[in-house]
Amino acid sequence: MRAIVCNSFAPLDQLAIEDRPSPELAAGQVRVRVTAAGVNFVDALIVQGLYQIKPPLPFVAGGETVGIVTELGDGVTSPALGDRVLITSGFGGFATEMVYPANRVLVVPASLTDGQAATFMQSYMTAYFALVHRARMQSGQWLLVLGAGGGVGLAAVDVGRALGLQVIAAASSADKREMALSRGAVAVIDSTNEDVKARAKEVSGDGVDAVYDPIGGRVGEECLRALREDGQFIVIGFASGDIPKLPANQVLLRNRRVTGVDWGAWVGRNPAANQELVAQLIALIESGAVHPVEPVSYPFDQAAQALADQQQRKVVGKAVLVP
Numbered sequence: 001m002r003a004i005v006c007n008s009f010a011p012l013d014q015l016a017i018e019d020r021p022s023p024e025l026a027a028g029q030v031r032v033r034v035t036a037a038g039v040n041f042v043d044a045l046i047v048q049g050l051y052q053i054k055p056p057l058p059f060v061a062g063g064e065t066v067g068i069v070t071e072l073g074d075g076v077t078s079p080a081l082g083d084r085v086l087i088t089s090g091f092g093g094f095a096t097e098m099v100y101p102a103n104r105v106l107v108v109p110a111s112l113t114d115g116q117a118a119t120f121m122q123s124y125m126t127a128y129f130a131l132v133h134r135a136r137m138q139s140g141q142w143l144l145v146l147g148a149g150g151g152v153g154l155a156a157v158d159v160g161r162a163l164g165l166q167v168i169a170a171a172s173s174a175d176k177r178e179m180a181l182s183r184g185a186v187a188v189i190d191s192t193n194e195d196v197k198a199r200a201k202e203v204s205g206d207g208v209d210a211v212y213d214p215i216g217g218r219v220g221e222e223c224l225r226a227l228r229e230d231g232q233f234i235v236i237g238f239a240s241g242d243i244p245k246l247p248a249n250q251v252l253l254r255n256r257r258v259t260g261v262d263w264g265a266w267v268g269r270n271p272a273a274n275q276e277l278v279a280q281l282i283a284l285i286e287s288g289a290v291h292p293v294e295p296v297s298y299p300f301d302q303a304a305q306a307l308a309d310q311q312q313r314k315v316v317g318k319a320v321l322v323p
């Protein structure tokens with residue numbers, strides 16, 4: 001099999017494409033022929049040693065993978081041979097073949113393409129967990145999404161609309177804003193040329209009920225001031241590399257709240273509760289209420305390029321590696 005291997009925590013161009021023997025199949029595991037591997041912002045952080053999780057070196061990059069079950073280990077009764085499954089592994093997913101515990105794979109809904117299936121879990125579950133479980137948003141409320149043309153941002157637009165929220169989407173380029181409109185944003189803001197805080201207040205009337213911030217930095221901090229009474233600033237991530245220092249006086253004013261979101265760590269502590277949320281999200285996908293975007297495809301061997309493009313804000317929506 002071929003794999004994208006991280007031999008040392010280093011810049012993306014140091015990732016190696018290696019031929020490796022097929023992994024051995026243990027009892028309780030399935031073997032999967034990979035058809036699509038989702039690219040996430042976090043993958044680039046992990047291989048550069050910039051993430052809180054540092055896998056033992058060397059390791060295969062990639063955390064979200066879809067493929068066809070080709071072999072069953074002893075004792076496996078489900079999934080079945082030929083099933084199309086999603087593996088959410090954290091790392092190990094940029095490979096043409098994987099073995100994984102059968103009880104931790106998800107049979108992919110038939111309505112999703114391989115590309116959609118390999119790119120929705122991390123982005124959509126972050127958005128769903130944030131808006132439903134953490135922020136407990138209510139239908140009709142105003143939501144301002146920053147980075148709305150990226151993975152977790154676009155997912156928040158889509159999930160937000162499905163929850164009945166009025167979503168204002170801020171993004172840096174016209175194609176990202178178009179994408180957000182296609183997922184149901186009621187208004188868009190050009191975050192490169194417009195004052196995001198002022199425009200969000202203008203569009204919503206008296207300010208928004210929540211700001212969803214995957215970017216961090218100055219814009220996020222500014223947008224704290226766009227929150228109305230009891231509004232929540234939802235901390236998702238720091239794609240800009242700049243962790244904002246939220247002014248406490250602005251939190252105090254209008255009785256605002258700051259809501260932290262760390263979906264991955266929560267899953268580790270609450271696997272059963274997460275399964276319930278995943279089932280709710282899958283139901284929304286199957287009913288057509290949310291529509292994960294069809295990702296931009298890269299050949300498998302261009303993993304480093306795909307990760308670099310994402311880090312440089314060039315990817316609209318999501319990206320996927322196709323073996």
Ligand SMILES: NC(=O)c1ccc[n+]([C@@H]2O[C@H](COP(=O)([O-])OP(=O)(O)OC[C@H]3O[C@@H](n4cnc5c(N)ncnc54)[C@H](OP(=O)(O)O)[C@@H]3O)[C@@H](O)[C@H]2O)c1
Nearest residue numbers: 041126147150151152171172236237238239240261262263
């Ligand atoms: N809290 C959680 O549980 C959780 C889960 C998954 C991901 N995350 C975090 O969420 C963040 C976004 O992830 P993602 O998958 O949505 O990434 P993505 O698809 O690359 O989107 C990130 C967006 O951030 C914006 N951005 C602004 N400044 C940037 C910069 N200097 N470099 C890169 N992007 C910049 C870009 O939008 P514009 O061009 O429109 O500005 C870009 O589209 C990451 O920090 C990730 O670690 C958190």
